[in-house]
Amino acid sequence: MRVPRRKVARAPERSHNSMIELVNDFFRQGGYAFYVWGAFGVTFLLLVAEVLTLRTSRRTILRRVGRLARLRGMQARSPRGAAGGADFPSIPSDIQPSIHPSVPPSVKDRKQAVGSTTGDLK
Amino acid sequence: MKINWFRYAAPAAFYPVAGRLVPVFGHAALALMLFALYWGFFETPERLGGSNPQKEYYRIIFIHVPAAWLSMWLYLVLAGWSAVGLVFNTRLSFMMANAIVPTGAVFTFIALWTGAFWGRPSWGTYWDWDPRLTSELILFFLYLGLMALHSAIDDSRRADRAAALLAIVGLVMLPVIFWSVNCPDPSNCAALHQRSSLSSIEGNILTAMLAMTLGFWLYSFATAFARLRSIILTREADSAWVRDMLAREGAREGLQPALPEGAISSAKPDAGPDASPETQGRAGA
Amino acid sequence: MLRVFWCILSRDITLALRRRTDVLTTLFFFVIVVSLFPLGVGTEPALLRELGPGVVWVAALLASLLALERLFAADYLDGTLEQMLLAGQPLSLLILAKVLAHWVLTGLPLVFIAPLMAIQYGLDKAAIWVMMASLAMGTPVLSLLGAFGAALTLGLRGGGILLSLLILPLYVPVLVYGAGAVSVSVIEIADTKPYFSLLGAFLLAALVLAPPASAAALRISME
Secondary structure, eight states, X not given: OXXXXXXXXXXXXXHHHHHXXXXXXXXXXXXXXXXXXXXXXXXHHHHHHHHHHHHHHXXXXXXXXXXXXXXXXXXXXXXTOSSSOSOOTTSOGGGSOOOOTTSOTTSOOGGGSTTOTTTTOO | OOOOTTGGGSHHXXXXXXXXXXXXXXXXXXXXXXXXXXXXXXXXXXXBSSSSOBOGGGXXXXXXXXXXXXXXHHHHHHHHHHHHHHHHOOHHHHHHHHHHHHHXXXXXXXXXXXXXXXXXXXXXXXXXXXXXXXXXHHXXXXXXXXXXXXXXXXXXXXXXXXXXXXXXHHHHHHHHHHHHHHXXXXXXXXXXXXXXXXXXSOHHHHHHHHHHHHHHHHHHHHHHXXXXXXXXXXXXXXXXXXXXXXXXXXXXXXXXXXXXXXXXXXXXXXXSOOOSTHHHHTOOO | OHHHHHHHHHHHHHHHHHTHHHHHHHHHHHHHHHHHHHHHHOOOHHHHHHHHHHHHHHHHHHHHHHHHHHHHHHHHHHTHHHHHHHSSSXXXXXXXXXXXXXIIIIIHHHHHHHHHHHHHTTXXXXXXXXXXXXXXXXXXXXXHHHHHHHHHTTTOTTHHHHHHHHHHHHHHHHHHHHHHHHHHHHXXXXXXXXXXXXXXXXXXXXHHHHHHHHHHHHHHHHO
16 A cells, blocks of 8 residues: 655754644645545535535525515515415416426315415425 | 333423433543544554564554444444334434434545555555455445435425434445355355454554544434424424524524514514413414 | 226226237347347356346346236226226226236237347257246236335326336346346256245235235225
């Protein structure tokens, strides 16, 4: 197994020297640096990525749901009224998901209840 | 004393609780993981094992074993919540199971990756169909299947229940799969993973490993609860409590985006929770 | 109850035989896949003899998966499945009938075609018998497990691929012991006994557990 050799700089004070050596030894991990840090590094990256993904998705969801909730609030107060049919023509189409045709018509669709056509915001 | 077991089964009730728990678990997890890393690197011997010792690369054990344990434990937990959801018909249980799946998949992948990186210096190859790693791979496929099934179904109720059933069937099949991979020849079972018991591991190594396991476990609580909150928000978007909460918090967090043009021209922006009759009409909780 | 079972079984087989091409395409898929492997890995006889059991078994798996989409799809689309759910008969029984029909049309032909495939791989007579027996015991399990997957993915777009992703991990034990039985029979035929015991155990367990699980999945998909 090829063990990479590194020249340690020889400084005049001995204590400073061995400190650098210690740090170098730590990073070299007996020559297995690639494997140890490859494993730990990827683990660290994955866990951090998960946390960051959660943060960004939460922000996106808050923004989207907040906008939707605000629009609904306004719509409800408008002359069109709330407990009516499911028509909200002014909601932008990108935040109103369509009902997918994979559900056959014989199945009860409780999603078509009053007002709540967007029960599947996923 | 009568305990209402279902008090927190309502998403609206659990949402703030989860919110308070996430930072607690997160910080505790971070502390434990840092402790485990320090202990594992600086307080443990440089060699593992007796007659044919493994060299410094054995330190990968401090993430490989905890990740593998967590991957299996999280599957058990999510199957448990799936069962609870199917029996009691509580939405939050399904949401919780759904929240756990990605974290479980991440840990399974970590176990596989670190296993490969441990295998290369010690066995000489990254992958050699060692039974435990192969079973871990199949567990990874099960997690992927759960995620795929849930996202393929649009109706959230059907998606929840289908994924829950799949999780339970997977749980029942898991021992059979593990066992069949471990023992492809029933008369003679051999594996590269030595039969080891916890008691034979040196004390400091065990400490670091258990500390990391606990750290990972608390981390999974934190991520699961955080994901659960996002899921609750998405699913309950129509309900009054979400609207009220966002109206209150939106001002605080500064998440007030500009109104889209073409919206109701004559409407004034709402300034707070409204007690008018339309909240009854659209209570979707 | 037996009359209902028979009724569904004969109905499914009759309907499938009216579309004979569907049944035959599955069979030809199996033949093609098995024939393709030697072109990919090389035609050296010793290598083929090693690979043969595994390849034939994997091809049987894939062929079984292909045919599974059709298990519930036609009845789902024209509403018959809903009638079955509403009928007073136990749904598990009806599913068992459909699965049996599916197996008779896809699994059983594989059992009889397997000897020809085995010859391509240079397996000897004893191994061929063991292969037929293992397939005969294993393919019903594939159909039973597959029914569960088909019920879960009913009516979904991209359902076929999703079905494969879900079910293939569950097929692993049958694959390991089915192919293992044939591999071991080449060395010493008596060694196959534990394999067949295990395959038999899987078959019995699947017969008992898979129909109720599929029934539950069907109810979830159809509500």
